[in-house]
Amino acid sequence: MLTDRQLLILQVIIDDFIETAHPVGSRAISKKEEIPYSAATIRNVMADLEDMGYLEKTHSSSGRVPSEKGYRYYVDQVIAPTIQESNLNVVKHIIQDGFVEFETLVQKSAEILSDLTTYTSIILGPEIYETKLKQLQIVPLTQHTAVAILITDTGHVEHRSFSIPDAIQSSDLEKMVNILNERLKGVSLIHLPDVLNNEVVSLMRKYVNDFEKSYEYLKSAFFDEQPAKLYIGGKSNMLMQPEFKDVEKIRSFYSMMENEHEVINLLKNTQNGIKVKIGHENNVDAIKDFSLITASYQLGDEQMGTIALLGPTRMEYRKVITLLNALSNEMTEALYLWYKSNG
Amino acid sequence: MLTDRQLLILQVIIDDFIETAHPVGSRAISKKEEIPYSAATIRNVMADLEDMGYLEKTHSSSGRVPSEKGYRYYVDQVIAPTIQESNLNVVKHIIQDGFVEFETLVQKSAEILSDLTTYTSIILGPEIYETKLKQLQIVPLTQHTAVAILITDTGHVEHRSFSIPDAIQSSDLEKMVNILNERLKGVSLIHLPDVLNNEVVSLMRKYVNDFEKSYEYLKSAFFDEQPAKLYIGGKSNMLMQPEFKDVEKIRSFYSMMENEHEVINLLKNTQNGIKVKIGHENNVDAIKDFSLITASYQLGDEQMGTIALLGPTRMEYRKVITLLNALSNEMTEALYLWYKSNG
DNA sequence: TATTAGCACTCAAGAGGATAGAGTGCTAAC
DNA sequence: GTTAGCACTCTATCCTCTTGAGTGCTAATA
Incomplete structure (x- = not known):
């Protein structure tokens, strides 16, 4: 535990060093208004603070510089208690x-x-995982390409372009998106893969031809990784x-x-x-x-x-x-x- | 116009300097295999090249460094003609x-x-100006917020969130988007503002209540600046x-x-x-x-x-x-x- | 006439030494 | 407990010296 005087001097040294980036010497400190002690006294205190690990020297006859421990103490004991909610x-x-x-x-x-x-x-x-799906859309660009768009309730928009293999009918894709929208609206993104696997997959298998392939494509477009x-x-x-x-x-x-x-x-x-x-x-x-x-x-x-x-x-x-x-x-x-x- | 020898030496100097970043001296050059001249000869050539502005010295007794004019010549006369289509x-x-x-x-x-x-x-x-609009969409998020999405035929997606003032009915927005989609599909982005002002505005004024305000909002969402x-x-x-x-x-x-x-x-x-x-x-x-x-x-x-x-x-x-x-x-x-x- | 060898000269970069200044630690006096 | 004083330490800076890479010029050579 530091005495009041030690704390005062540590504080002044750190403040000074933060401002100037130069090692702080005893004479400079003793000249400050708030410090009523002589340079010699400061030197004694500084030596103690150094022994305790709060200060360091850059070389044997240099002024003092705060150590990481010094900053730590300063932040925890000096700054933190005085932070005002603003x-x-x-x-x-x-x-x-x-x-x-x-x-x-x-x-x-x-x-x-x-x-x-x-x-x-x-x-x-x-x-964005905690946000909920608002809408999912697939907009065909050409016969073989489309862009998938995912909109969340926070107004966040993700989109991926992908190509459509010949095997997949665009009507299938449409059906799929309809099902997805119906079932996934309001689901939070983090639960999307679960809901997808448990509830939606079976439904889709029933209605969509060649489902597996389409599904793979959609899945890779959106649910693989969220950067x-x-x-x-x-x-x-x-x-x-x-x-x-x-x-x-x-x-x-x-x-x-x-x-x-x-x-x-x-x-x-x-x-x-x-x-x-x-x-x-x-x-x-x-x-x-x-x-x-x-x-x-x-x-x-x-x-x-x-x-x-x-x-x-x-x-x-x-x-x-x-x-x-x-x-x-x-x-x-x-x-x-x-x-x-x-x- | 440079002689063959001058060109050769300029080239060697630039190549060497590009590699090492050190000023190039006459002795170093004369030692290279492809150079059959003595250091003294090189020095004369270098002095000429310097007079012509292709080389510079960093100080009076330093080796030579290419000048901007030297690089220019090198790029235009040496490199450019030899670039192979690959x-x-x-x-x-x-x-x-x-x-x-x-x-x-x-x-x-x-x-x-x-x-x-x-x-x-x-x-x-x-x-993206040259690309064409594929689809425009507005997805309402809450009563007072919505996200507008613009999709181009290249698969590019732009989106903006905006708030809806009380004065605007969501049914109006919907109508508006329908009109926009009908009229603007296939229009290249660079012509969008024109078409918007000439063809669409009058149409919208007819069908959409309180049109001016809605329009302002949409416009600011998309057509003001394309970063x-x-x-x-x-x-x-x-x-x-x-x-x-x-x-x-x-x-x-x-x-x-x-x-x-x-x-x-x-x-x-x-x-x-x-x-x-x-x-x-x-x-x-x-x-x-x-x-x-x-x-x-x-x-x-x-x-x-x-x-x-x-x-x-x-x-x-x-x-x-x-x-x-x-x-x-x-x-x-x-x-x-x-x-x-x-x- | 073109090329080269030789030599005097220049400059940057690095090494070494001297000095000033900011700082310390210690001791003795207050 | 505090302070003045002094010897000491270390860095930074400046100066000087030396080295080496390089040049330009001149005279000899092919």
């Missing part, structure tokens, strides 16, 4: 421009977020950070960000609420010098998606956490209102 | 995996392209290039690439065929050290889209031009077959 009015603003589909809303919020923070924002789009929607904003913001002087660091950062799969993994398994992962806590080597702050938005108990900000460990935690907190509240609220109005 | 079989490969919409095809080709070259690929998606589809692949490839040691360069490159608008402008106004723009020829300061090679694919005389590769001026022109040429031929061919089979 409202950003970002979402409201976007919605006022007219109805938008939820995905667009998320994307725009993300852009705003990265502009506001000069860090990189990452958004894992609303998990997660990933938005990344402000990647070049990162280049403004002074810690990015090293080309090698830039390289590893960017090639990681180009790999969708890896980024998605980073955001997965986040629980509700705000989560701060500092440096090595991310367990990913490419971002061992970064902190990732994630927030999720949800409907009821169901998590819908994740918003995150990625920046150097020397991040403006207070600002970022406040922002993300406000935004995730707004998103959750917007989602709730949405579903309520959907009855 | 086929990459990329497109065929993708199409064999099943019917895909044209946009997907373009995107996949782009990925392959950037992997193959270690440069950055940029693709301006098929201009060009832009794909960029292998941005981090650029970081592998040795010329990218300077963080400032990286910064200006990446912030330019994040600005869709600017990138689109770069590719616009490309004519048919392969076009090579070297360094300052691009008229964009951020890529004054880059070359941009563009190829378009078309249907008949109508240009459909543009494929481009962006790399350092020290680019493997032969390889890139051959690749792009092959790919654009393939795309054009695929497009032709496509439309033919559409009757």
Whole structure:
């Protein structure tokens, strides 16, 4: 447990370092208004804080720099208790421009977020599994091609083009779609494969000629994989950070960000609420010098998606956490209102 | 006009520099098998080539580096005449995996392209204006929201969500869509606004209550702006290039690439065929050290889209031009077959 | 006359050394 | 418990020196 004085000094050091990115020396601290101690006293306290692992030196006679443990303490003990529930009015603003589909809303919020923070924002789009099927359609283009369109009750639209083998009659396809629409309307996407296999298959086998083949085609068009929607904003913001002087660091950062799969993994398994992962806590080597702050938005108990900000460990935690907190509240609220109005 | 010897030496210098990224000295050249001259002779030739503007020095006693004029000559006189029509079989490969919409095809080709070259690929998606409307649909989601879906004969799907003001009856919307479908089917997207204003408006005014408002909504949903589809692949490839040691360069490159608008402008106004723009020829300061090679694919005389590769001026022109040429031929061919089979 | 060998010269890049400045730790005094 | 003072440490920067790759020019050669 830290004494009041130790805490004060830790705080001042971290604030200073976050602002300047330079190691902080005892003399600079003692000059600050809120600090009534001399440089020598500060030095003693700093030595203690270093022993406890909250501070580090870059070399034996340098000023101090916060360690990951230091940031952790700062975030948990200093920042977290003081976060005020606030409202950003970002979402409201976007919605006022007219109805938008939820995905667009998320994307725009993300852009705003990265502009506001000069860090990189990452958004894992609303998990569409929980949304329900509104309508399924097949529009023939030519004799051998067609496009299948799937519309959810949130206004999300998925579409796939596919070709129709000679063996399949277009009337068969039509019949099939009719059956599908009748049976699947209102079913949530995550249950779609189940319902499909249990209830619909037998029905279709009865009415549709050469059913197996048609079914295979439809199935592969829609139900095989639902790619997660990933938005990344402000990647070049990162280049403004002074810690990015090293080309090698830039390289590893960017090639990681180009790999969708890896980024998605980073955001997965986040629980509700705000989560701060500092440096090595991310367990990913490419971002061992970064902190990732994630927030999720949800409907009821169901998590819908994740918003995150990625920046150097020397991040403006207070600002970022406040922002993300406000935004995730707004998103959750917007989602709730949405579903309520959907009855 | 260059003598044979001058041309030979210019060629060797450019090839060498493209490979190593180091200024090329006279001694190194004279050691090459295909060069029967001594270093001193080479020096005289090099001095002449420099006087003519084909070569440059980085400092007064450095080796020579190709100038933009040098690259220009190299591309126009050395490379261009030797390009062989070839086929990459990329497109065929993708199409064999099943019917895909044209946009997907373009995107996949782009990925392959950037992997193959270690440069950055940029693709301006098929201009959808020339394609024809297949079907227009409005699917109501709730009492106050709906999603409008537009399907083209190429299998391209656009969708917009919008809210329905109280004043508008859903039966009116339905009527409207029926009229639109009847009248607009088969109209090419680029003529849509005209036909809409000239033929359809009067008809609708007759049948639809409170038409003006509904119309405004539909119009804003679809016909205001068609965002060009832009794909960029292998941005981090650029970081592998040795010329990218300077963080400032990286910064200006990446912030330019994040600005869709600017990138689109770069590719616009490309004519048919392969076009090579070297360094300052691009008229964009951020890529004054880059070359941009563009190829378009078309249907008949109508240009459909543009494929481009962006790399350092020290680019493997032969390889890139051959690749792009092959790919654009393939795309054009695929497009032709496509439309033919559409009757 | 065209080519080549030879030599003086130039410049960038890297190594080594000196210096200034910001910082520390420790000790003794308050 | 706090602070002043001092010796010490390390980095960053600047300067100088050296090396090596390269050039241009001139005189000799084929």
